[in-house]
Each structure stands twice: as structure tokens, then as C-alpha cells.
Amino acid sequence: MSVTMTSPSVRENRSRQFVLSRSGRLLKSTPTTNGIVVRQLAPTVTRDQLLAHFVSSLAQAVVGEDVRLTFSLARAATELVDALLIDDGPTPQVSPGPEGGIAVEWLVNGSSLTLHIVSESDIRLWADSAAGEEIFDFELNANWKSNDESIRTARAFLKHLRGSIGNRVVLSSLAR
Numbered sequence: 001m002s003v004t005m006t007s008p009s010v011r012e013n014r015s016r017q018f019v020l021s022r023s024g025r026l027l028k029s030t031p032t033t034n035g036i037v038v039r040q041l042a043p044t045v046t047r048d049q050l051l052a053h054f055v056s057s058l059a060q061a062v063v064g065e066d067v068r069l070t071f072s073l074a075r076a077a078t079e080l081v082d083a084l085l086i087d088d089g090p091t092p093q094v095s096p097g098p099e100g101g102i103a104v105e106w107l108v109n110g111s112s113l114t115l116h117i118v119s120e121s122d123i124r125l126w127a128d129s130a131a132g133e134e135i136f137d138f139e140l141n142a143n144w145k146s147n148d149e150s151i152r153t154a155r156a157f158l159k160h161l162r163g164s165i166g167n168r169v170v171l172s173s174l175a176r
Contacts, residue, residue, distance in 0.1 A: 047085040050092065054081050057094040058102070069102070076120045076142075077102045083146040084115070089158045090165060108161040113154055125150055127157050 058074060081092055081104055090106040090113075097103040101118035110130030117123050123140040135157065138150035145151070 044088050045091075047082075047087050047089065050085045050089060051078075051082055054078070054085075054092045054094065054104070057092070072120055073102060073117060076123070077104065077115075077117050080104075080115060080117065080123065080125075080140075080144070083151050084113075084154050084158060086155060086158050086162065088162055088165075090161050106158060106161060108164045109166075111161060111164070113157055113161070115154075125154055127154070 055078060058069075058077060085092070090108050093105050093107065095103050095105070097116045097118060099116075099118060101116060101122075104115040104117075106113040111128065113125075113127045115123070115125050120142040123144070124138070125140060126137040127135040129135055136150075136153055138153070140148075140150060
């Protein structure tokens with residue numbers, strides 16, 4: 001939901017339109033000869049910056065002795081995380097998985113989205129509320145697609161979490 005306001009400009013003899021998001025984020029307006037073209041200001045943290053952070057974290061992850069970070073495991077994790085990331089979304093955290101593989105977690109105010117990848121064909125994606133209630137739990141295989149219900153549901157959950165982010169640790173990989 002957004003709020004649109006029009007403000008007359010006496011000097012230019014035309015209106016400027018300002019759009020505010022529900023969170024109060026200003027959407028910039030640009031007058032043109034054909035009317036007003038509204039553009040959103042650049043996100044604070046882009047999905048590309050979050051992906052760069054993830055890849056950097058993946059490369060630095062300390063993996064247990066029983067787990068070997070193979071190219072196929074790293075590729076599967078990167079492709080899945082890339083499909084899930086959103087602009088201004090929570091920052092993914094990487095760690096060794098509880099049963100081997102790689103765990104990626106997005107945690108905001110006690111609510112979490114967790115991606116556990118043991119292999120390309122053994123993937124689990126689940127979310128828990130801050131109260132510890134399961135929101136959803138999906139098992140994926142190597143044939144997942146970015147428009148699958150599981151991915152769409154997880155992205156919607158990340159969008160929900162995005163509204164609760166109060167502070168973000170500034171990481172060197174997120175610097176502009």
C-alpha cells in the first residue's frame with residue numbers, strides 16, 4: 001500500500017508527485033513532458049549486495065570435519081539463496097548444517113527462515129515464528145524452480161521479515 005500526494009510547483013507550472021510507502025519510505029518523482037514517472041529510491045541493501053555477502057560468507061564458513069564443501073553443494077546453495085533474496089531483505093547467515101551440508105538462516109526478531117542443503121537433491125526450507133511455531137516446511141530436490149510454491153512462500157516470508165528489521169550490521173561485503 002502506498003500514499004500518493006501531488007504538490008504544485010509554481011516555478012515549473014506543473015505538479016510533482018510524491019509516493020510514500022506504508023513504512024514511510026519516500027518514492028522519488030520525476031516530472032517529464034508526458035507526465036510524472038515515479039521511481040523508487042535505491043534500496044539500502046540490494047539483493048546483489050546480499051548475494052555477495054552470502055558468497056563471501058560461504059567461502060569463509062568453517063565446515064565440520066564430516067562435511068566437505070563441494071562445488072555442487074556451493075552452487076546449489078548459491079542458486080537457492082539467489083532465488084530467495086530481496087532488496088532490503090534480512091542478511092543471510094551461513095553455518096555448517098546440523099546433519100552435514102550448509103545451513104543458511106535469516107533471523108529477524110526471533111522469527112527465522114532456514115535453508116538446509118545436504119546435497120543438490122536433499123534440501124529443506126522452513127520458517128518459524130518468534131514464538132517457535134512452524135510457519136511452513138518444504139522439502140526440495142534438484143528440480144526446484146524459482147516460481148515453485150516453496151520459493152514464492154519463502155520470499156513472501158522474507159518480505160514480511162524485511163518490515164521488522166530494526167538494525168543491520170554493516171559488513172564490508174555490503175559496503176557500497
